[in-house]
Amino acid sequence: MEAVADLHSHTLRSDGVLTPEELLKKASELGLTALSITDHDTMDGYIEAEPLAAQYNIELIPGIEISCYENDRDYHVLGYFVDPDNKVFQQHLDIFRREREKRAERIVKRLQGMDLPVHFDDVLIKAGSATIGRPHVAAVMVDAGVTDSMKKAFDRYLGNGRSAYEPKPNFPVSKGIELINNAGGVAVLAHPGRDLPAHILMSIIQSGIDGIEVVHPSHQPELQRHYREIAALYCLIETGGSDFHGNRDYDHVNFGKVTIPYSLVEAMKYHIHK
Numbered sequence: 357m358e359a360v361a362d363l364h365s366h367t368l369r370s371d372g373v374l375t376p377e378e379l380l381k382k383a384s385e386l387g388l389t390a391l392s393i394t395d396h397d398t399m400d401g402y403i404e405a406e407p408l409a410a411q412y413n414i415e416l417i418p419g420i421e422i423s424c425y426e427n428d429r430d431y432h433v434l435g436y437f438v439d440p441d442n443k444v445f446q447q448h449l450d451i452f453r454r455e456r457e458k459r460a461e462r463i464v465k466r467l468q469g470m471d472l473p474v475h476f477d478d479v480l481i482k483a484g485s486a487t488i489g490r491p492h493v494a495a496v497m498v499d500a501g502v503t504d505s506m507k508k509a510f511d512r513y514l515g516n517g518r519s520a521y522e523p524k525p526n527f528p529v530s531k532g533i534e535l536i537n538n539a540g541g542v543a544v545l546a547h548p549g550r551d552l553p554a555h556i557l558m559s560i561i562q563s564g565i566d567g568i569e570v571v572h573p574s575h576q577p578e579l580q581r582h583y584r585e586i587a588a589l590y591c592l593i594e595t596g597g598s599d600f601h602g603n604r605d606y607d608h609v610n611f612g613k614v615t616i617p618y619s620l621v622e623a624m625k626y627h628i629h630k
Contacts, residue, residue, distance in 0.1 A: 359618035361390035362611065363417065364434065364546070364569065364597025368484075369404070370395035370421075371491045373602040376405035384412040386612030390621050392419035392436060392597070397452040398487045399440040417621065421546060422532040423452070425524040429556075430516075431545070433532040434569060434595070437628055438541030445539035455525050456488045463493055466520040467513065473500045490514045530563040537564070542624055544595050547572040550579055561590050566627065571596020573610050593624050 366372035367379050374382065376393060379401075383391045391414050393401040399420050409416035418438050424431040438445065460479055467474040474496055482499075483492040494509035503509045513520040529545075536543040544567035545560055570583045571594075587594045598614040600607050 359389040360387075360615035361392075361415075361417075361618050361621050362388055362597040362600070362615050363390075363392040363419065363436065363595050363621070364394050364421075364572070365391060365600040365611075366395050366421075366602075367393055367401040367405075368486055369393075369398055369401035370487045371489055371601060372401075376401045377408050379600075379602075380405055380408055380412045380414055380416070382611065383414050388414060388612065388615065389618050390415040390417055392417040394419040394421040394434055394597075396421050396487050396489065397423055397449060397456065399438070399449070400485070403440055415621075418541070420536075422535065423524065424527050424529045424532045426526055426528045428523070430524070431529050431532075431560075432547070433529060433536065433565075434544040434546045435532075435536035435539070435541040436544065436595075436624060438536055438539045442539035445535060448535055453487055459522050459524065460488045460490070460493055462522045463490065463514065463520050466522065467493075467497070467502075470519065472497070472502050474502065529560050529565075533564050533566075537566075540628075542566045542593060542628060544569055544593060547574055547599065548583065549574055557586070561592070565592065567593025567595055567624070569596055570594045571614060571616050573599060573606065573614055593627055594620055595624070596620075 365379060367374055367376045393405055395401040402418055406416055417436055420435045420438055422433045422435060424433055461476050464474055464476045478496045479492050482495050494506040494514055497503050497509045498506060533543040543565055545565050546569045568583050568587050570580050584594060596616040598610040600611045
């Protein structure tokens with residue numbers, strides 16, 4: 357059986373639904389060799405899972421997904437082999453956490469301005485120890501009977517440009533790359549997709565991105581070929597994973613199947629140590 361890895365997954369420490377140990381167990385049952393927990397703007401999931409990985413025979417790769425925002429566009433930068441104890445890195449994560457809370461509170465105030473029964477205390481309770489985000493607001497909206505699904509909450513209120521949308525604080529991709537690299541990690545552009553303009557991709561490459569997430573559920577084979585060619589042309593690392601959260605219909609189909617060869621993990625390690 358070929359050794360495979362999933363380098364993109366989430367736990368309930370951000371917007372996933374499984375505990376870090378439950379995710380390790382599932383990865384082991386599906387025969388993964390390596391896994392990276394890449395929760396949004398936090399490494400708490402990795403830190404919790406790290407001492408448990410050996411008993412599940414999983415190589416756990418330090419990971420995170422940094423949220424970036426510039427020129428009215430969202431970007432995500434995956435960081436691998438980041439030192440979770442790096443003080444400057446942790447200081448930035450603390451800032452991200454506070455900014456996320458402030459943004460969620462502004463969203464709730466917008467909803468309350470529409471006379472909707474949504475309360476920030478309920479959002480905090482829903483998030484628990486996780487990094488707070490719009491999915492937690494959406495879940496509270498469902499609980500309150502505002503909508504009957506989280507998708508409708510995003511479609512009607514929380515999605516980009518909708519009535520309760522609040523933009524993220526500006527944090528350029530170049531800063532995300534710098535933050536990851538300075539903490540000893542490899543920076544990878546997550547799921548660039550079909551709609552990323554070529555000039556923006558070139559700007560990100562020129563900013564020093566180390567790799568591109570080629571394999572992702574949103575990337576059909578022809579799009580994977582496209583990004584694989586770009587990675588080869590610019591000597592970038594190629595990564596991929598299922599982007600597992602556990603609360604979407606396709607998650608349990610993709611996890612264990614949307615993977616990359618372990619040789620790409622070895623290539624990433626070589627990149628760090630060369």
